[in-house]
Amino acid sequence: GAVVSQHPSWVICKSGTSVKIECRSLDFQATTMFWYRQFPKQSLMLMATSNEGSKATYEQGVEKDKFLINHASLTLSTLTVTSAHPEDSSFYICSARQGAHEKLFFGSGTQLSVL
């Protein structure tokens, strides 16, 4: 299957700082990438849909000014958690769609811990 690279794998930061997470499709071009958040023992929660060259579409309840998404190229999307707080601590996962059959491949995820 296709490879989606996500880093960092984990990050610990102080409250009030900003954290950037990168998601790259390594062997295919991804016109659309998705960002999810997952709390322990809960299901995936879609945060936003990122389209190359345009503004991201955020799900209801997700603050676009807090979770900044940039999709500047067909292989790279970034999520920046601005002014992170302990309640933002979670597992963040990106995914990218490949091909006509719309298979979705996931990055390895980023565990964010805000102290």
Add this chain to the structure above:
Amino acid sequence: QKEVEQNSGPLSVPEGAIASLNCTYSDRVSQSFFWYRQYSGKSPELIMSIYSNGDKEDGRFTAQLNKASQYVSLLIRDSQPSDSATYLCAVNAVYGQNFVFGPGTRLSVLP
């Protein structure tokens, strides 16, 4: 609202048995169906995709789709302890739209 439902489990089966995971969806125009496996603390991994009614087999995995009943299932033959994970059902209705994921079924294969 488009919904995908799964039994949250846990589903426990003995090693070597067949594990049967079920998923129903509400959007009749759904066209693409996927099963993902997620180990604890890891991201989901695609294991099966199915697009037309009937069965699709890949190794120990068989996906079954019945669009009339809006039902898709995953069978795992000769279950192994390493199959213990959460299995997510995902449905995609129309090209260009988002996947809808079910809540996942936690499978435990007992040695």
